[in-house]
Amino acid sequence: MGALSISGIVIRFLLGGGAVVASTIISRKLGSKMGGIFAAFPAVFLAALLTLRLDVKGSELVEKSIVLSQGAVVGMLINILCAIAVVYFCTKQGWKRGLTQSVAGWFLVSIIYAVISGYF
Amino acid sequence: MDGRDLLFRFLFGGSAVVLSDVTAKLLPWKVIGGIFAAFPAVMVVAVMMVGMKKGSKEAAKTAQGSVYGMIGCLICVLTVLFSLQFTQNWWGSFIFGLVTWFASSLFLVHIREHKKEKRVPSVK
Numbered sequence: 001m002g003a004l005s006i007s008g009i010v011i012r013f014l015l016g017g018g019a020v021v022a023s024t025i026i027s028r029k030l031g032s033k034m035g036g037i038f039a040a041f042p043a044v045f046l047a048a049l050l051t052l053r054l055d056v057k058g059s060e061l062v063e064k065s066i067v068l069s070q071g072a073v074v075g076m077l078i079n080i081l082c083a084i085a086v087v088y089f090c091t092k093q094g095w096k097r098g099l100t101q102s103v104a105g106w107f108l109v110s111i112i113y114a115v116i117s118g119y120f
Numbered sequence: 121m122d123g124r125d126l127l128f129r130f131l132f133g134g135s136a137v138v139l140s141d142v143t144a145k146l147l148p149w150k151v152i153g154g155i156f157a158a159f160p161a162v163m164v165v166a167v168m169m170v171g172m173k174k175g176s177k178e179a180a181k182t183a184q185g186s187v188y189g190m191i192g193c194l195i196c197v198l199t200v201l202f203s204l205q206f207t208q209n210w211w212g213s214f215i216f217g218l219v220t221w222f223a224s225s226l227f228l229v230h231i232r233e234h235k236k237e238k239r240v241p242s243v244k
Contacts, residue, residue, distance in 0.1 A: 004141075004142060004145055004146075008141070009138050009141070009142070012134070012137045012138045012141050013134035013135070013137065013138050014134065015134075015137065016133045016134040016135070016136055016137025016138065017129070017130035017131065017132075017133040017134030017137075018130070018133075018134075019133060020129045020130065020132065020133025020134075020161055020162055020165075021126050021129050021130050021133065023162065024125075024126060024129050024162070025126075033229060033233075036185060036189070036229060037189075037192070037222070037225040037226065037229055039162065039166065039185075039186075039189065040162065040163075040186060040188070040189020040190065040192055040193060040225065041162070041221075042158075042192075042193040042196050042197065042221060043133055043161075043162060044133055044136045044137055044140070044157055044158065044159055044161050044162075045157050045158055045193065045196070045197060046214075046217075046218075047133070047137045048137050048140050048141070048153075048157035049157075049200070049214060050214075051137060051141065053210075059208070061210055062204055062208050062210055065200070065204055065210060065213075066201060066204050066205060067150050067151070067153075067154065068140075068144075068153060068154045068157055069154065069197055069200050069201035069204065070151060070154055070201060071150070071151040071152065071153055071154015071155045071156075071157065071158070072154040072155070072157050072158040072197045072201075073154075073194065073197050073198060073201060074151065074154070074155055074158075075154060075155040075156070075157065075158025075159070075197075076158050076190060076193050076194035076197050077194065078155070078158075079158055079160045079163070079190045079193070079194075080187060080190045080191060080194065082160060082163075083160070083163060083183050083184075083186045083187045083190055084183075084187060086163070086167055086179075086180070086183035086186075087180045087183045087184045087187070090167070090171070090176050090177075090179045090180035090183060091176065091177065091180045094176045095167060095168070095170075095171030095175070095176040095179035095180070096171065098176065098179075098180075099164065099167050099168060099171065099179070103164060106160070110152070110155045110156075111152070113151070113155070114147075114149040114151050114152040114155060115149060117149065117151050118148060118149040118150075118151075
């Protein structure tokens with residue numbers, strides 16, 4: 001794996017944040033139906049793919065993008081569960097506790113999956 | 121447009137991408153970077169903002185809507201993954217992923233609205 005660099009981190013931060021803000025602004029400009037679609041734009045995933053291009057080239061880029069996408073497939077599945085959990089917990093315990101618990105659950109499940117997948 | 125809302129989104133989105141990169145490089149489990157790349161930053165901030173302004177009930181509704189969005193994102197990621205594996209073409213897969221994300225999201229929104237229309241008469 002490559003080394004960490006400050007400039008790489010700054011570019012990633014700007015691109016990731018910019019992608020999320022851009023999708024938010026587009027979603028608000030377009031009205032409720034099309035806006036809802038853009039509100040769920042996979043901004044973080046696509047920004048992560050794009051920033052991967054900064055570090056690696058050629059066949060290694062494809063290889064690493066595949067690994068990133070494999071992880072993201074699992075991540076998206078956990079996200080769907082997390083969103084369902086948010087719906088459930090927000091109505092039961094209020095949005096603050098509900099959201100915190102759901103994100104904590106997301107984090108825990110992700111880490112456990114990553115550790116387990118490392119062994120197999 | 122609420123500036124604080126956009127700032128939160130910017131911080132969360134940026135942090136998620138940085139975290140996915142840093143964890144992928146520092147931790148031994150390769151798959152973790154990808155998982156962090158799928159961090160539901162947009163959903164978390166959206167629920168937070170709606171919760172602050174309108175309370176828990178509306179926040180739960182926002183999360184409910186995002187379940188459909190996540191399914192669209194999953195289809196996008198799966199497309200990119202399979203396209204990369206079969207074609208080895210990076211830009212092609214990236215654009216193909218975007219197209220399928222848009223098409224599947226449109227389809228899901230269509231289904232959702234169709235369902236809502238069906239539900240309305242039964243409420244009356």
